Structures are given as C-alpha cells and as structure tokens.
Amino acid sequence: MGDPVGIGPEIVLKALKHREIYDLCYPVVVGDPVVFRKINEKCGLGFNINIVEEGDLRRVRELGFESGEAYLVDIKGPDLSDIEFGVMSVKAAEATYLTLAKSVELAMKGLIDAVATAPINKQEMHLKYKDFIGHTEFLQQATGAPIALTMFQLExxxxxxxxxxxxxxxxxxxxxxxxxxxxxxxxxxxxxxxxxxxxxxxxxxxxxxxxxxxxxxxxxxxxxxxxxxxxxxxxxxxxxxxxxxxxxxxxxxxxxxxxxxxxxxxxxxxxxxxxxxKTVSVTLGLPFIRTSPDHGTVYSRAGKCTSSEVSMKESIILAAKYARSWREAWGRIKDIVSTALTSGADY
The missing domain is CATH 3.40.718.10 (Isopropylmalate Dehydrogenase)
Incomplete structure (x- = not known):
C-alpha cells in the first residue's frame, strides 16, 4: 500500500489492471481495505476488493484472479476512514509501518515470494517513528540481513x-x-x-x-x-x-x-x-526480493486519479521475474556477505 495518503493505493490498483502481471504472478495487496475501497470508488477503477486471511495465501492459486478482482491482506491498523489524501498524519504513518511489517512477516513465513512496495514519506514516518530512515534500512533490520543492497534497474x-x-x-x-x-x-x-x-x-x-x-x-x-x-x-x-x-x-x-x-x-x-x-529500485541481500517505484508519494496528485502506474507495474513485474531464482541463491549470498563484512568493510 505504501503511504495511504499518497498515490500508492491508486497506482497499486491501476497496476493490477494490467493483465501481463497475471502471466507472471498472483498479486496480493497488503494494506487497509478502507483506503483501497475509497480510492477504487473515487477513481472508478471497478475492482471488487476481497479480504484474504494469511491461511488463504497457501492456496492463492485457487482464488481465481479474474478481471476486476483484487485480493487484500488487512493490516488491521488504525481507523483511516477520515484521512485526507495528500495530508500527512500520525495514523497514516502507523498504517504505513504496519503494512511494511506485515509484508515482511508474510515473506519470512514463505507465504509470499517477493514484495513490491509503494512509495512512503519519510517526513510523515518521523511523526511517529523518529528513528525511521527508509524502506531499505527497515527491511534489513526486520529480516536480520547482514546487508541490504540497492540496485536500480532500467531495462x-x-x-x-x-x-x-x-x-x-x-x-x-x-x-x-x-x-x-x-x-x-x-x-x-x-x-x-x-x-x-x-x-x-x-x-x-x-x-x-x-x-x-x-x-x-x-x-x-x-x-x-x-x-x-x-x-x-x-x-x-x-x-x-x-x-x-x-x-x-x-x-x-x-x-x-x-x-x-x-x-x-x-x-x-x-x-x-x-x-x-520505468526505473525500478530493487533491494538485494534480503531473504526475498523487494522492488519499488523510483518516485515518491506525490501528495500534490494524491486522490486525484491522475497518477501514472507505470513504475508500480514495472516493479511488480520485475519482482515476479526475479523471485523464483532469488531464494535459492539467498544462502550463498548471505554467507559471502557475512564473511566479507567481518574482514573490515565499513558500511
């Protein structure tokens, strides 16, 4: 979901309208259903938002990803019914954090194979989480990874x-x-x-x-x-x-x-x-692949239904392409990085 008051919810749903994604993966959204239903109705995107429980993810292929159906894991966070798009708030920061934490939890349990994150706003995050630096640093700490590398890919x-x-x-x-x-x-x-x-x-x-x-x-x-x-x-x-x-x-x-x-x-x-x-940010060094658009929350466009979903779509596609081979390589990468870090490298 990313920041619920940014363009994240809009570009996520718009990205899911591209059928090429479904040739590569079974996309499941993590976030707040109130926000997604609000932006879905406001922008006339025509989705039926279905809530799925964690147990359902083990049989995700059986859910039936028909056109117009979107599946969402509810973060069960603060009440976001009164949020305003483009306006930072403590509640929005908390929902953003819970979305990240739930995504990591699902990936570490093996219930999902990769994570494509929508944009967040660091200034907003600091309203509640003073030590928050960014997506990458959060993911590294949450997974216990020895290092988290950022790779940009553009074609x-x-x-x-x-x-x-x-x-x-x-x-x-x-x-x-x-x-x-x-x-x-x-x-x-x-x-x-x-x-x-x-x-x-x-x-x-x-x-x-x-x-x-x-x-x-x-x-x-x-x-x-x-x-x-x-x-x-x-x-x-x-x-x-x-x-x-x-x-x-x-x-x-x-x-x-x-x-x-x-x-x-x-x-x-x-x-x-x-x-x-079309530039996609990829986080490598975690037990799973993480991708994200190479742009921010763009509050000036939030809730206006005018945002481009191209980078979000590319992020989902790249995550799906890399996910299958990544987990097999994780053990080798973790060992090499851990050994290298003990040799005196300073990050």
Missing amino acids: NMRVFFLTRHVALRDIFKYVKKENILVMLRVMNVVLNALGVKNPRIAVAALNPHASDGGLFGDEELTEIQPAVEEAKREGINVEGPIPADSVFWQGRQGKYDAILSLYHDQGHIATKTVDLY
Missing part, C-alpha cells in the same frame, strides 16, 4: 550503490578499498543469482575525469583502482574507475551489465534522467 541497465542516505560531505569516509571490494564480490554473486552470468561490472569514478591521474583528488589511485585490481585477481569481470560522466551512457549502450555508483545522486540522476517511470 538493460543496472546500477548499484556503495552508499545510500549519506551526506555528500561524508562520502569520502566510505570510498575505501575494502568497501568497494566487498561490493564487487557481492554484486558478482547477486547478478549471477539473477541470471546474469559472468557479469560485466564497471565502477564509476568519484572525482572529475577520474581525477586525471591525481590532479583532482586521489581516491581513484589509492582506493578505487586497487579494489578493482584485486577483484580482477579474484576472477570478477570488472573495469574502472571510469569517469562518471560517461560510464552510465556506456552501460545504457550495453557495454556493462551493472555499474557501481559511489553515492546516491550519482546513480539516481543517471537512471531517472533516462526514464523516471
């Missing part, structure tokens, strides 16, 4: 991130050989698990022109290049550091299967500029 382009929600002035603390090497090892395993065999990986540079031999900073020479060279000795197919103003274009052209971005905006700008709505 054939995949982008990983060395750091996520870190102030730009602090990035240099994390651009270290060991951190980069750990990420390259994990990326290699993750991509193979997703069906990309012997993946071609590129590492973006930190400084302009990859520092031009040390003229503009020395991280390329002292940290990034040594990590790349050691990864190559381990058999990882990696190149870099490559100037950030060209490496993403090269990835888009198919030269690389994945790119390691060193900080948040470096990779976000590259993908969102190409196509904001």
